[in-house]
């Protein structure tokens with residue numbers, strides 16, 4: 271492919287760059303925008319491997335979330351209070367950053383709240399979470415800017431018509447957005463602000479030199495002063511030692527359902543399942559916990575085990591007694607690690623990484639992109 275490139279292609283697209291960003295996802299595009307804003311003369315190129323990428327940014331559920339009580343309890347036990355606060359703040363500020371880059375009307379942002387559902391067998395967990403409401407309201411209130419972030423919403427359950435759900439807690443500060451519109455807007459904005467984005471052009475290898483980094487691509491080698499890896503779960507291709515574990519998420523969307531009215535975004539089974547209304551359909555995803563080993567992959571794919579479980583949940587819990595058919599099914603890949611926080615750091619001379627949003631990149635991604643752009647700008 272490289273041998274047959276035109277003079278124009280060489281001059282326009284393949285000149286040396288100040289910054290090459292590997293991957294046009296949420297993190298890569300926001301990092302590109304912030305790089306141009308911090309360094310208006312910087313030549314910035316984004317390389318995206320796929321036409322429509324196979325990672326997470328266009329595959330996610332569009333929950334603008336920073337944590338349910340059961341997640342906060344688990345994460346606080348794992349990392350301590352100070353770390354939990356840091357990561358909640360990063361999620362909250364990341365959402366604000368995203369909403370600043372892309373207006374709410376374009377994101378189709380809906381401040382509908384986030385509900386955590388508890389099954390009859392989870393009475394003890396529900397009681398623990400309910401008891402923790404005042405504690406987390408006090409702890410998170412100063413970050414979120416309201417006294418009441420969480421509250422008991424069990425009294426709303428009869429209206430929602432779920433089956434086998436005994437208790438419900440609400441996070442009033444969360445919402446939902448349109449993932450496709452978000453990524454479309456970021457791509458358009460990147461081009462508008464002088465970023466070049468090449469799709470179908472993977473970075474094949476990186477070689478750090480004394481002054482520049484050479485990025486091998488199917489179009490030939492490119493020299494850049496700095497390279498940013500925003501390849502999330504796919505980054506071990508370049509740095510195998512990174513603390514990254516891929517986690518595939520499977521999702522389905524039903525055919526339109528007459529009279530559907532499900533305001534809010536919902537979490538079930540400690541967040542392993544999530545659903546919301548999208549237009550007049552239900553989007554439902556999750557089930558990684560059914561077979562963690564099989565879902566720890568960067569390969570796209572659907573499994574009968576997870577898909578059947580999702581359909582069962584739909585028919586038995588979410589829309590009991592209604593006949594629903596499935597219109598769309600897909601998978602996407604997240605990156606998890608032992609640490610709660612995303613990884614934002616220099617990985618080699620001239621090479622930076624902004625990776626591992628732990629399945630909360632809609633919230634964290636734009637903030638991570640901004641942070642790494644600042645780091646690279648020194």
Ligand SMILES: Cc1cc2nc3c(=O)[nH]c(=O)nc-3n(C[C@H](O)[C@H](O)[C@H](O)COP(=O)(O)OP(=O)(O)OC[C@H]3O[C@@H](n4cnc5c(N)ncnc54)[C@H](O)[C@@H]3O)c2cc1C
Nearest residue numbers: 295296297319325326327330331333473519602630631632
């Ligand atoms: C099913 C699902 C549901 C989710 N729901 C939510 C949610 O509701 N709320 C939330 O906050 N987060 C959610 N997430 C997580 C969120 O989408 C991610 O954290 C976020 O999109 C990560 O963005 P990213 O830019 O870091 O990476 P990604 O978008 O994952 O980008 C990785 C990409 O790198 C590209 N790539 C890989 N190798 C190369 C290469 N060599 N050269 C060029 N490009 C390469 C690939 O095309 C791949 O797409 C969900 C994720 C999934 C999968």
